[in-house]
Amino acid sequence: MTGRAVIERTAFVAFAAFMLSVPWSVPSLISQFWVSVITEILIWSLFAASVNLLFGYVGLLSFGQALYFGFGMYGVGIGIDQLHLTFWPAFGLGIVAAIAMALVSGVFAVRLTWHYFAIITVVFSLIFYFIAVRIKPLTGGDDGINFSMPPTFTFGRSVWSFTDPTFQYFFILGTVAFCFYLMHRVTRSPLGKAFVAIRDNDVRAALIGINVYLTRLTAFVMAGFLAGVAGALFAFFGRYASATYMFYHVSGEGVVWAIVGGAGTLFGPVIGTTLFIVIREIVSTHWEHHSLIVGVMAILVVILAPKGLVGLWRAALDRMEDAKQSKAMPRMVKTEL
Amino acid sequence: MTEAVLETRELTRRFGGLTAVDNLNLTVPSGQLHAIIGPNGAGKTTLFNVISGLLRPQAGHVFFRGQEITGLPAHEISRLGIKRTLQVKSVFSQLTVAENLWITCEGSKRFLHPLRDAQSDRAARERVEKTLEQVGLAALANRPAGTLSYGDVALLEIGMALISEPKLLLLDEPTCGMSPAETERAVEKIREMARIVDIVIIEHDMTVVFGIADAITVMAQGAILASGNAKQISEDERVREAYLGRPEDEDYVEEALNA
Numbered sequence: 037m038t039g040r041a042v043i044e045r046t047a048f049v050a051f052a053a054f055m056l057s058v059p060w061s062v063p064s065l066i067s068q069f070w071v072s073v074i075t076e077i078l079i080w081s082l083f084a085a086s087v088n089l090l091f092g093y094v095g096l097l098s099f100g101q102a103l104y105f106g107f108g109m110y111g112v113g114i115g116i117d118q119l120h121l122t123f124w125p126a127f128g129l130g131i132v133a134a135i136a137m138a139l140v141s142g143v144f145a146v147r148l149t150w151h152y153f154a155i156i157t158v159v160f161s162l163i164f165y166f167i168a169v170r171i172k173p174l175t176g177g178d179d180g181i182n183f184s185m186p187p188t189f190t191f192g193r194s195v196w197s198f199t200d201p202t203f204q205y206f207f208i209l210g211t212v213a214f215c216f217y218l219m220h221r222v223t224r225s226p227l228g229k230a231f232v233a234i235r236d237n238d239v240r241a242a243l244i245g246i247n248v249y250l251t252r253l254t255a256f257v258m259a260g261f262l263a264g265v266a267g268a269l270f271a272f273f274g275r276y277a278s279a280t281y282m283f284y285h286v287s288g289e290g291v292v293w294a295i296v297g298g299a300g301t302l303f304g305p306v307i308g309t310t311l312f313i314v315i316r317e318i319v320s321t322h323w324e325h326h327s328l329i330v331g332v333m334a335i336l337v338v339i340l341a342p343k344g345l346v347g348l349w350r351a352a353l354d355r356m357e358d359a360k361q362s363k364a365m366p367r368m369v370k371t372e373l
Numbered sequence: 374m375t376e377a378v379l380e381t382r383e384l385t386r387r388f389g390g391l392t393a394v395d396n397l398n399l400t401v402p403s404g405q406l407h408a409i410i411g412p413n414g415a416g417k418t419t420l421f422n423v424i425s426g427l428l429r430p431q432a433g434h435v436f437f438r439g440q441e442i443t444g445l446p447a448h449e450i451s452r453l454g455i456k457r458t459l460q461v462k463s464v465f466s467q468l469t470v471a472e473n474l475w476i477t478c479e480g481s482k483r484f485l486h487p488l489r490d491a492q493s494d495r496a497a498r499e500r501v502e503k504t505l506e507q508v509g510l511a512a513l514a515n516r517p518a519g520t521l522s523y524g525d526v527a528l529l530e531i532g533m534a535l536i537s538e539p540k541l542l543l544l545d546e547p548t549c550g551m552s553p554a555e556t557e558r559a560v561e562k563i564r565e566m567a568r569i570v571d572i573v574i575i576e577h578d579m580t581v582v583f584g585i586a587d588a589i590t591v592m593a594q595g596a597i598l599a600s601g602n603a604k605q606i607s608e609d610e611r612v613r614e615a616y617l618g619r620p621e622d623e624d625y626v627e628e629a630l631n632a
Contacts, residue, residue, distance in 0.1 A: 218488075226494075227485040229468070233476045236465040243425060243459075244537060245451035245481025254487075 084293040084305030086262035092300030095235030100157030104134040104260040106282030108267025113181040113277025134264020142256035168279035180278025298344025384433035393419040395595030408586035416595040426450040454540030466519030508532040524555040
């Protein structure tokens with residue numbers, strides 16, 4: 037194994053170990069409050085991953101992912117509050133609603149690329165935002181829907197439910213980790229290679245026989261699934277669903293998180309989301325204009341590190357390996373890059 | 374004569390007021406390396422774009438081995454076995470050399486597995502390795518294609534053409550921008566390929582065309598000006614006028630000599 041693989045594996049194991057210890061380590065080190073912040077970071081990371089799947093892997097910049105997040109949320113909220121569903125059917129309804137919406141809008145959206153694509157995704161998201169605000173009896177409008185949490189598992193007398201913060205944390209961690217694992221598998225698969233080929237050169241991709249339209253639509257629906265799962269989890273986490281999360285401002289945050297963290301990398305969105313939510317939580321208690329910091333950082337990263345923070349980290353590892361190699365071969369003339 | 378591998382009937386493609394391909398009847402017999410030449414703007418690349426499905430014609434038909442392919446989407450035409458290169462070298466710059474070959478080999482499958490590891494398909498991997506050897510890029514297999522030199526990109530393009538097992542290969546100025554040494558290598562590869570596959574080539578370099586083509590079609594203003602073998606074409610008066618040497622240029626040379 038190379039030095040680089042060792043470093044990356046160690047970092048991943050340390051990260052995984054920390055995530056598994058959060059319900060015990062974080063309250064003793066900082067406070068219980070931060071457990072819920074970390075839970076929220078997990079959910080929003082999955083949302084940023086949805087943006088990343090489209091932009092980082094297929095080259096489609098969507099400013100409308102909040103729509104599918106919102107459908108995931110409302111699937112759960114309406115499912116529990118109005119249809120009186122239990123936990124799993126409501127979860128399923130949220131995901132299916134998001135996928136169905138992604139399929140319907142994707143059929144139109146992926147015919148377009150670049151700014152046309154970005155605009156149509158915003159338009160779809162705005163249309164459904166205003167519809168959701170208008171149909172108050174169903175959606176609760178601006179106030180949203182509050183619901184009481186049904187249990188997740190019931191075995192005889194033992195009940196697991198989100199009312200237990202530790203169970204809630206591990207359920208969300210497990211679901212998000214599973215989705216990231218799926219995405220990891222997809223990006224390494226034949227379909228994932230076709231995604232990147234289309235991102236690099238869509239005309240050439242068509243000429244080698246890839247059905248560009250269908251592949252883009254597949255990616256769009258998959259991204260809708262990720263955003264839908266995130267939205268459903270967020271509804272369970274907050275015990276409510278609201279149209280405000282369907283507004284395109286939320287989509288924009290996902291785009292910033294994914295790009296700053298590193299679009300086209302699996303963990304970039306996690307890092308970007310973590311950074312900005314931590315800044316928000318720390319700074320917002322002292323200073324109300326915390327979004328200024330977010331803006332400045334986003335601009336700096338886009339200019340100085342176009343491949344995001346993960347790109348910076350990888351470049352540092354590359355330099356480290358180059359340094360090792362040039363130490364081993366001191367006579368070799370290094371070419372300027 | 375064998376069956377025509379490619380045939381166009383009254384094919385027309387206009388851009389606004391400009392007729393790029395004008396009522397074109399072209400027949401490419403099987404088993405030949407066919408070259409299309411012509412001055413800039415003659416409609417050669419537009420013809421390729423229409424054949425390969427990137428553009429739809431306004432009128433006329435395209436037949437591939439007797440099957441009508443007019444207006445089919447590009448990926449379906451590609452899946453029938455018509456592969457092409459683009460005039461401006463275009464590979465997938467962020468994929469590695471091996472991945473470029475891999476996706477070209479596997480991309481035309483109807484179903485792309487969403488969860489299986491791309492590396493796990495042994496048959497495809499072996500074909501990639503074989504092709505890397507064939508075009509001499511084995512040492513660069515793991516380099517991103519965007520970091521290759523121009524000549525290596527051209528070799529990769531040829532590798533991509535090979536691995537896709539084409540039935541008909543459309544090459545759009547394959548030696549454009551190459552050094553003489555690179556051109557020679559590319560011409561060698563094209564000759565090799567021509568033994569196993571039908572090739573139609575658009576080329577500006579006359580020495581390349583006259584060196585490798587069995588048959589030449591000259592296009593001018595979207596229509597066929599002349600066709601024949603290298604000798605017939607180089608002696609054709611109309612072709613000389615339209616393309617090879619302009620009388621004014623000769624006058625200019627004479628004047629220069631007399632001065």
